[in-house]
Amino acid sequence: MENIKDFWNNYKGAIIGIIIAILILATRIYNFILAVVLLVIGAFAGNYIQQNKDNVKEKIKNFIDRM
Numbered sequence: 001m002e003n004i005k006d007f008w009n010n011y012k013g014a015i016i017g018i019i020i021a022i023l024i025l026a027t028r029i030y031n032f033i034l035a036v037v038l039l040v041i042g043a044f045a046g047n048y049i050q051q052n053k054d055n056v057k058e059k060i061k062n063f064i065d066r067m
Helices: 002-027 030-051 053-066
Strands: none
Touching (some): 002 030, 030 053
């Protein structure tokens, strides 16, 4: 019984993570989660570009010149 308690205390985060991953895969929520993540990344990228227009423009120009 002590071994089971030690195992649970050491690996409960991983066990809970596996259970959540199985539920996500079984219910096909991963498509929705992927869409939300892509939306958030797009929002951050758009905000960064808007706030740093000159810096981004110069980096893109240097990148194109190297090609």
